[in-house]
């Protein structure tokens with residue numbers, strides 16, 4: 066399939082019957098939790114990149130969770146879709162035979178257009194650990210704003226390529242604060258189950274967890290949490306736990322047990338490439354153009370939208386600029402990508418009717434990191450699975466949910482490491498800077514203080530009980546808190562504010578937001594299941610009523 070113009074059913078041709086048929090297949094495939102292998106996914110039909118002058122019924126900007134859900138469901142309803150992705154396809158092994166590099170040996174594949182790595186945990190024993198790399202369109206973008214570095218996945222699959230796969234549905238009693246305008250009963254009865262099935266979410270076998278060396282760090286985390294009276298919870302994941310068992314048994318190539326996570330997993334993890342995107346490609350109606358970056362969307366003279374796209378090479382240079390038209394455009398470039406585009410397009414007059422909510426309501430999901438120094442008799446293990454599987458839930462009492470995170474260094478560190486998600490109330494705004502021609506974000510590092518205070522409700526108590534201290538060597542010299550970053554950007558085009566209650570952008574019919582920018586800054590847990598479930602809800606309504 067080329068640029069999707071060939072399909073017999075344009076977006077305007079969707080009938081109610083076609084939609085119902087599409088829904089039937091949705092329900093059918095939602096029952097599947099198996100995954101395609103990377104090789105199988107790559108073998109599915111791929112399209113030539115989009116050509117200048119093409120007309121597409123539906124153009125999706127970005128291939129993360131929101132974009133993949135939109136593409137699959139539109140295609141199942143008979144709409145031809147073209148997905149535009151600024152990152153690489155990540156379907157071809159490098160000279161070492163692997164598609165992705167591991168966290169211990171980051172090479173050019175690790176970072177998006179950087180000449181030095183920028184690891185989230187960037188010191189060890191007080192020494193900096195970042196290393197020089199050659200500039201390349203690598204998989205992890207550490208995007209710097211004035212007060213925060215926002216980590217994001219780049220490539221076909223978006224954040225699913227680099228994340229820990231922790232697939233957490235928020236507690237129902239917290240949902241009202243997460244998405245106040247959304248019917249919780251529908252979400253918990255229909256869309257969260259659909260999202261969990263579509264993503265292939267599953268849980269660690271508790272008996273194996275109790276016996277395997279690679280989760281000793283999490284068992285130490287459990288012991289310390291429980292001795293201080295905190296609820297310890299297992300967290301579901303999209304990693305294939307049977308594969309991990311085989312890794313531990315030494316019968317398959319190691320991935321989670323070889324430090325693969327932040328720069329991609331070569332085996333075991335069900336990224337979107339193995340789930341939603343594989344199924345979208347299998348419809349024959351979805352084409353993807355990697356290394357293509359959308360720079361403009363504006364109303365077209367004859368209806369629909371004119372979309373301007375830069376094709377880039379692996380050095381980040383523009384090699385071609387293409388102009389296409391689309392009947393409908395779905396913004397799925399992630400919270401930062403979508404917000405930056407919309408703020409720029411409103412300010413520069415390309416989309417003048419967007420409302421003043423665009424760019425507002427951005428939060429960091431309250432992310433803050435810290436480590437604790439354990440006693441010598443409490444080792445956390447030299448072999449650590451890179452896939453976290455547990456957390457400490459002190460949300461109700463202290464406003465913090467802490468992942469018990471790995472430090473997969475390959476050596477004994479005597480450290481417990483945590484990524485806390487906290488109820489941080491601060492919200493930032495994106496704005497257009499005409500002088501630099503860039504979009505700024507006004508987050509301030511000091512706005513993390515509420516997150517630190519909430520995380521301390523857990524770790525001060527554990528330290529006091531265990532007679533232990535915070536590590537001061539992981540984020541600098543004598544620095545306890547990793548308060549300079551987030552993995553979980555959310556908001557910037559908030560549901561029912563910048564858009565209607567289903568993601569339709571105000572003022573420009575046919576434009577939709579369908580990613581993490583709809584969520585107002587916090588999900589109380591790791592966000593991608595909620596992003597996926599909300600996208601499932603919204604696309605169902607859009608297909609039923611707009612097409």
Ligand code: FAE
Pocket residue numbers: 126127128129130131132149150151152216217218219220221222223224225227228229230231232233327357358359360397398399400402403406552553554579580581582591592593594596
């Ligand atoms: P996202 O997945 O970011 O996809 C957006 C896509 O759009 C990307 O592929 C971009 O390259 C592309 N793009 C951006 N701008 C353009 C443009 N102008 N033109 C073309 N393409 C563009 O968006 N969440 C969890 O729930 N559990 C976890 O365990 C977890 N761990 C994480 C670990 C790390 C290191 C990171 C970075 C994130 C983690 N997350 C986790 C967050 C999660 O990956 C994130 O919330 C989702 O990926 C966001 O999904 P979206 O669909 O909003």
